[in-house]
Amino acid sequence: MTTTPDRLVDFDEVLTRYEPVIGLETHVELGTASKMFCGCSTTFGADPNTQTCPVCLGLPGSLPVANAAAVEHTIRIGLALGCRIATWSRFARKNYFYPDIPKGFQTSQYDEPLCTAGHLDVEVDGETYRVEIERVHLEEDTGKNLHVGGATGRIHGADHSLVDFNRAGIPLVEIVTRPIPGTGAKAPEVARAYVTELREIVQALGASDVRMEQGSLRCDVNTSLAPIGSLEWGTRTETKNVNSLRSVERSVRYEMRRQAAVLDAEGRVLQETRHFHEDTGSTSPGRSKEEATDYRYFPEPDLVPLAPDAAWVEKLGADLPELPAARRARLMEEWGLSATEMAWLVNADALGLVTDTVAAGASPADARKWWLGELARRANDAGVELTQLAVTPAQVAELTALLADGTINDQLARQTLDGVLAGEGGPKQVVEARGLAVMGESDELVAAVEAAIAGAPDVVEKVRGGKVQALGALVGAVMKTTRGKADAATVKRMLEERVVGS
Amino acid sequence: MSTPSPKEALGRDDIAHLARLSRLALTDEELDRFAGQLGAVLDAVAQVGKAEVGDVPPTTHAVPLTNVLREDVATPSLPRDVVLAGAPAAEDDRFRVPRILGED
Numbered sequence: 158m159t160t161t162p163d164r165l166v167d168f169d170e171v172l173t174r175y176e177p178v179i180g181l182e183t184h185v186e187l188g189t190a191s192k193m194f195c196g197c198s199t200t201f202g203a204d205p206n207t208q209t210c211p212v213c214l215g216l217p218g219s220l221p222v223a224n225a226a227a228v229e230h231t232i233r234i235g236l237a238l239g240c241r242i243a244t245w246s247r248f249a250r251k252n253y254f255y256p257d258i259p260k261g262f263q264t265s266q267y268d269e270p271l272c273t274a275g276h277l278d279v280e281v282d283g284e285t286y287r288v289e290i291e292r293v294h295l296e297e298d299t300g301k302n303l304h305v306g307g308a309t310g311r312i313h314g315a316d317h318s319l320v321d322f323n324r325a326g327i328p329l330v331e332i333v334t335r336p337i338p339g340t341g342a343k344a345p346e347v348a349r350a351y352v353t354e355l356r357e358i359v360q361a362l363g364a365s366d367v368r369m370e371q372g373s374l375r376c377d378v379n380t381s382l383a384p385i386g387s388l389e390w391g392t393r394t395e396t397k398n399v400n401s402l403r404s405v406e407r408s409v410r411y412e413m414r415r416q417a418a419v420l421d422a423e424g425r426v427l428q429e430t431r432h433f434h435e436d437t438g439s440t441s442p443g444r445s446k447e448e449a450t451d452y453r454y455f456p457e458p459d460l461v462p463l464a465p466d467a468a469w470v471e472k473l474g475a476d477l478p479e480l481p482a483a484r485r486a487r488l489m490e491e492w493g494l495s496a497t498e499m500a501w502l503v504n505a506d507a508l509g510l511v512t513d514t515v516a517a518g519a520s521p522a523d524a525r526k527w528w529l530g531e532l533a534r535r536a537n538d539a540g541v542e543l544t545q546l547a548v549t550p551a552q553v554a555e556l557t558a559l560l561a562d563g564t565i566n567d568q569l570a571r572q573t574l575d576g577v578l579a580g581e582g583g584p585k586q587v588v589e590a591r592g593l594a595v596m597g598e599s600d601e602l603v604a605a606v607e608a609a610i611a612g613a614p615d616v617v618e619k620v621r622g623g624k625v626q627a628l629g630a631l632v633g634a635v636m637k638t639t640r641g642k643a644d645a646a647t648v649k650r651m652l653e654e655r656v657v658g659s
Numbered sequence: 660m661s662t663p664s665p666k667e668a669l670g671r672d673d674i675a676h677l678a679r680l681s682r683l684a685l686t687d688e689e690l691d692r693f694a695g696q697l698g699a700v701l702d703a704v705a706q707v708g709k710a711e712v713g714d715v716p717p718t719t720h721a722v723p724l725t726n727v728l729r730e731d732v733a734t735p736s737l738p739r740d741v742v743l744a745g746a747p748a749a750e751d752d753r754f755r756v757p758r759i760l761g762e763d
Contacts, residue, residue: 226731317757318756319755461720
C-alpha cells in the first residue's frame with residue numbers, strides 16, 4: 158500500500174483555529190483464571206490452540222456459562238469509576254464475520270450494560286479534568302490472527318492468515334468515555350493521563366495485570382476538531398492499535414495536526430477507523446472498503462440476565478481497596494511530599510516501588526532517592542522500565558539499611574547494587590561475597606593509615622604547622638589504598654589522632 | 660437495529676445486504692425468491708404483535724432465572740490435534756484461513 162504523507166499543521170497553530178474533542182474506548186483483559194464463558198485457562202503465552210474447547214470455539218451444541226469473577230471485576234471497576242450499577246443487565250450478540258471470532262458473533266453487551274454514568278478525574282499540570290464515563294460493559298476477547306506472506310506480518314498483501322484461539326473468550330471489559338471537550342492544548346495529555354489513571358485503578362483492584370505491551374490493556378482513541386466557537390463538534394476519527402501510554406498522547410496530537418490540515422483546505426474529515434504506527438507516530442486509514450457497521454445486535458438467548466442485587470453490589474463496594482487518588486493523597490501527607498514530587502514519582506512509574514521499599518523498612522526519603530536516582534539511571538542505561546530492573550524493593554530497603562548502619566558507604570553501595578543487578582544475590586550476600594563492607598579500625602586500616610603518614614612527611618609537616626585541611630590528601634591516600642572500603646570519617650579521626658593529637 | 664420492521668416490505672436490496680453480511684453468494688433469482696419467502700416469514704411472526712400484552716413487561720427469556728454463574732476455575736481444554744482435526748486447513752498449529760483483505 159502506498160500512501161502520500163499526510164499534510165500536518167503545526168500543533169500550536171492548530172489551537173489558534175480549532176478546538177479538539179477527544180474520547181476513549183479502553184479494553185481491559187481481566188486477569189481471571191478461566192475464560193468468560195468456559196473453563197479454558199487464560200494463561201498468556203501458551204502454545205497456540207491449546208486453551209480451547211467447544212464453547213470458545215463456537216462448536217454446535219455448546220452452551221456458555223458466565224464467569225462469576227469476571228462479573229464481579231466489572232462491577233468493581235464500575236464502582237471505582239463512580240458508575241451506576243445496573244439492577245438488570247444482559248449479554249447481546251454482536252454479529253460480524255472475521256476469522257478471529259469463531260462463533261460468527263462476539264458475546265458482548267448492548268443496550269443493557271452492567272455499569273453506566275461514572276466519571277474519572279485526572280490531573281494535568283496541576284489542573285483537574287473530569288472525564289465522564291458513558292458505560293462499562295463486559296464482553297469476550299477475540300482470537301489472534303497471524304498474517305502470512307505479506308511484509309512483516311501485515312494484513313495488507315498477506316496470502317493467508319493463521320488463527321490461534323487461545324485468547325478467544327477471555328473476559329474483556331470495555332470502558333467508554335463520553336466525548337471530552339474543553340481540553341484545548343492539553344487534549345493529548347488529558348488522554349494519556351486518563352488511560353494512566355484508569356490503568357492504576359484497574360491494577361489497584363487486582364482486576365487485570367493491565368500490561369499494554371502484552372495487549373491486556375488496549376485503547377481506541379477518538380479525536381475530532383471544530384472551529385473555535387463552533388456550536389457543533391467535528392467529524393471524529395477512531396484510531397486503533399494504540400498500545401502504549403505514550404502512543405495515546407501521540408495519536409491525539411497527530412490526528413489534531415492532520416485534521417487541521419484537512420479542514421484548512423476546506424476538506425471534510427472522513428469518519429473512519431485509522432491505525433496508529435508506533436515507529437512513525439502517524440496514523441493511516443483502516444480498511445478502505447469499510448462498510449457501514451451493521452452488527453444486528455440481539456439479546457443472547459443462551460445466557461440469562463444478570464441482576465446484581467443491592468446486597469451483592471454493596472459488599473463489592475465495601476471491599477474495594479484504597480484507590481490510587483486517595484492513596485497518593487495519603488502518601489503525600491505521610492511522606493511530606495509536594496504535588497510536584499508526587500507527580501515525579503508517578504511519572505517515573507516508581508510509586509509502587511517506593512511504597513514497597515518503604516514497607517520493607519526504608520525511610521521514604523531513602524527509597525525515593527534510590528529509585529529516582531541511581532536506579533532510574535541504571536534502568537535508563539539498560540533501556541528498560543524501572544519495574545524491570547533485577548532488584549526488588551526489599552533488596553533496596555536492605556541496601557539502605559546497610560548504609561544506615563555503616564556497613565557500607567555510598568560508593569560501596571553502588572558496587573553492591575552492581576552485584577545484585579548481576580544476579581549475585583541480595584545486598585548482604587553481595588557485600589559478603591565481594592568483601593565490600595567498610596573497614597573497621599582493623600590492623601589493615603591502621604597499617605594503611607600509618608603508611609600514608611610515613612609516605613607524606615611534607616603533608617604531615619603542613620598539618621602540624623596548622624594547615625589542618627591538608628589532612629584531606631592523607632585521607633584520600635588511605636581511601637585509595639583501601640579501594641574505597643574504608644569509612645572516610647573513621648580514617649580522618651585515625652589520622653588526626655596520629656598526626657595532630659600526638 | 661436495521662432489520663426492517665414487518666410493516667415495510669422486504670426488498671431485494673435488503674436481502675442482498677443480509678446475504679453480504681452473512682457471506683452468502685446468492686444469485687439474482689434467489690434474491691427475488693428469498694425476498695418473497697422471508698416476507699412471508701416476517702408476516703407470520705408479526706402475528707405475535709396482535710397479542711394483548713399491555714401489562715406484561717418485555718422479556719427475552721422464558722425461564723425465570725438470573726445470575727447463572729460459574730466459579731472462576733480453569734478446567735482442561737481439548738487436545739490441540741482434536742481441535743485442529745475439525746479445521747478445513749491447519750498450519751503451524753493454527754487454523755489456516757484464506758486471505759482476509761480483498762476477499763471480494
